[in-house]
Amino acid sequence: MCHVSVGHVARAIEGSDVPTVTIMTKAFSHRATEMMLPRTLVVRHLLGRPMGAAHDVERQARVLDAALALAESATTVGTVVELPDPYRPTPR
Amino acid sequence: MDDQTHAETLEAFRNSFSYGRRNDLNFKFFKTASDDEAATFLQALLHHLGDAYDTGDAGPMIEVAYEAQVNAYRPPPGVTPKFSFDDGPFAAVTTAVANARVGMLTTSGHFVVGDDPEPFGEAGLTQQDAVDRIGEFLRETPSLSEIPSDTPTGDLRVRHGGYDIRSALRDPNVTFPIDRLREARDDGRVGGLTSTFFSFTGATSHGKLREQLPGWVERIREEGADVMLLVPV
Structure with missing residues (x-):
């Protein structure tokens, strides 16, 4: 549900001339292409943890930076990039 | 009790994790998975749990759960999603x-x-x-x-x-x-x-x-x- 909801939101914001970049977990990343979102970063993370595990500051920052880099580099609607890093539990 | 009469089906077991009596939102994908997929997942999970008894490494169990989520939510072929678009808006990013x-x-x-x-x-x-x-x-x-x-x-x-x-x-x-x-x-x-x-x-x-x-x-x-x-x- 959330990934369809954000699809509607992304299209509306982008349609008002504000660029968006969406972070989607792999299980629902098909929504990005179905709804033709402008820019989507796909993460190989578990549902409920799109940025990474709790307190995994390094991974969360990496996801954020990758999303922002995609925002800067994408030139066409429907751009989807997958971050290859597999999910990892919180480093100890 | 007649165990044959009251035996829970695997389908009912799967569904109980999605807002049922075993509700667990981490595993509500069981409802979307097939019986075979759910059984394969549980078998793999337990196998890796057996390894984790010695290794303490939850990584393989997490990987199995991740793959099960991805498989369960993969859209079935030939089904058109309710919200599907051929094009969409694109606003250029003009600031680094x-x-x-x-x-x-x-x-x-x-x-x-x-x-x-x-x-x-x-x-x-x-x-x-x-x-x-x-x-x-x-x-x-x-x-x-x-x-x-x-x-x-x-x-x-x-x-x-x-x-x-x-x-x-x-x-x-x-x-x-x-x-x-x-x-x-x-x-x-x-x-x-x-x-x-x-x-x-x-x-x-x-x-x-x-x-x-x-x-x-x-x-x-x-x-x-x-x-x-x-x-x-």
């Missing part, structure tokens, strides 16, 4: 990220303590209430919570009946990366942040959501973001 003002909107159901959006006009709904009333949420008009970007992390609250919020309770940044954005600003990796971030409960009526969007977009535009980061859950 290092100089850009970044905003954020999530579907994680976060709000600031003392500013509960009060779904159904009711104060004090708990996470369990949200889970129990997920059907009502899916028919409800969503409410957009405004969260000042300088909100202390400890003042954030989260409630969402569609996903397991335990990780978000441990660390809001897993679904609402407010600290990561502030660090990016402080490190100069982004030029700045909007004054306000946004969140709503993404498990909602899509029709009513779309009715809200013109007003939401107008409000979001007031923040002057050069880029909006969107995080669904």
